[in-house]
Amino acid sequence: MTVVPPLHADTIGDITELQGFGRVVRDQPYNAEIDFDINSLDNVQTAAGRIAITFLDESTVKLTENSELLINEYVYNPNPDKSKMALQFASGTIRFISGNANKLNKKNITLSTPTSQIFVQGTDFVCTVDLFGKSLIILLPDEFGNASGEIVVQTAVGQTILNKPYQATTTSLYENPPSKPVTLDITLDLIDNMLIVTPPKEQIANQEQQQTAQADYLEFNDLDVDLLNEDFFEEEEDVSFDELDIDLLSTNFLEDLLDVLDELDVGDTEEENLTNFSSGIKVTGTKIGQDTETQITTLVQGTQVKLMRLVNQNAQVIVNGDQSYTVIFIQDGVSRTVQINGAATSSITIRQSSG
Secondary structure (H helix, E strand, O other), X not given: OOOOOOOOOOEEEEEEEEEEEXXXXXXXXXXXXXXXXXXXXXXXXXXXXXXXXXXXXXXXXXXXXXOEEEEEEEEOOOOHHHOEEEEEEEEEXXXXXXXXXXXXXXXXXXXXXXXXXXXXXXXXXXXXXXXXXXXXXXXXXXXOOOEOOEEEEEEOOEEEEEOOOOEEEEEOOOOOOOOOOEEOOOOHHHHHHHOOOOOOOOOOOOHHHOOEEEEEOOOOOHHHOOOOOOOOOOXXXXXXXXXXXXXXXXXXXXXXXXXHHXXXXXXXXXXXXXXXXXXXXXXXXXXXXXXXXXXXXXXXXXOEEEEEEEOOOEEEEEEEOXXXXXXXXXXXXXXXXXXXXXXXXXXXXXXXXXX
């Protein structure tokens, strides 16, 4: 039975795109549907789904998986000076497209995350908020490749201005200033791919379109492994993990960038000493299994080590766990380094770009 939400005279927009599951929490949770009316004070949430909301002023907010948007206040009036917008990006990844909101008095627009306030003027931007409230804000270009407007990202002790395409800043605490602006080497296609809500009308399966880099130095085939006879886990620390356990929804390129920009803001720091073992093989720089922070999945199969990174690009490499290797993934400006059995003279670099 479909639950019909109570009627309100203050409808401020509706759901215009939907993929998967989402809900709108009002007096109670309601399942998201196309053309579902949105009201002030609604809490819009996604799990394994994506939602786009179009407001009365034609501004649009798109939410990816595991995102939450709080609509604290929205007042639409043909007179821009009498209109108000107060949105809070609580978690996840959200794209904001200003529409006619650029006509509003900037004092009447309040966009915020748990660690920052965002002031905009005629702006298209994307924002990612992690579980701890850390926020990444990226200014996107307009149709001509120029900055779509200007963003002021402010905390209690400072502010940063973004006015160039793909400029980005991060905020970790409201009591700390935003990071210095950094211009990212990414494309609008990459952002759009992360934020597609409705799939294309025509989908063409073409394996050649996927940029996959694979270095198989041992001519190893997954089918050659006898999973019943191999004793993969000899130590107590070993954790059972295989390719069926990979959660592709946990790979978020923008959260990856958030981590990278945090490292840039801190400056030169010691390399993360993340070391773990499986079947006597030492892996440093990522967790064995699926690491949601590095976005690298590591499978130890007998004496073989398989590293996979499936974000916007797909890359994998298989090496011999009896030897030492340094493997470097460079994908769309993000670099991750993994060492197998400590320092190595053999280095493998996989470099990919969507540009």
